[in-house]
Amino acid sequence: MIHEDAARLAAELRACLGPLVRRLRQVHLDGELTLSQTSVLVRLDREGPATPSELAAGEGIRPQSMGTIVAALRERGLVARDPDPHDGRRVVVSLTDAGLEALRGLRREKARRLTRAITEELTPAERGQLAAAIPLLERLSRRV
Structure with missing residues (x-):
């Protein structure tokens, strides 16, 4: 019985969090990155x-x-290609300052959208429930 409850809860959690994560991954700034x-x-x-x-x-x-x-990112100045310091036959791709700023902008947009959804969809009591669940979700994420 306990295992069945945990299995049902796991399925519901996946069904709930999966679409949320996918939607956040799909957030992009207009005309920006794929x-x-x-x-x-x-x-x-x-x-x-x-x-x-x-x-x-x-x-x-x-x-x-x-x-x-990599070529598309390099053309936009978001990554650099440099010789591998340990093996001159290879190249190493690294993030440029512009690439880091693009990521920060994307993260700000995701945070803005999630904040707006929480504010518009949840009552203060529900926001408290969500806040209380976060430590539990963090524990689960470390265990999975």
Whole structure:
């Protein structure tokens, strides 16, 4: 019985959080980055400089596709390609200041939209319930 309740709760949580996360991932500034380009910038911000092959493997795409994404980001000045200091035959892609600023703008927009949704959709009591649930969700995220 307890396991069934936990399984049902897990399914409901996935069904609820999945669309929220997907919608936040889809937020982009008009005329700005594609989802793939954004994902590469986020990865570079989180994990640091990487070779195009490492980026492709991390994103689960072909190296040729990553080459196209990196070229588009480089053309916009959001990433730099430099020789690998340990192996001059390879290049390393890194985030530029402009790329970091683009990510910050995107994060501000996501935060603005989520704040507006919370403000417009939830009563003060519901906002309190949500605030109380956050530590629980953080614990779960570390465990999964």
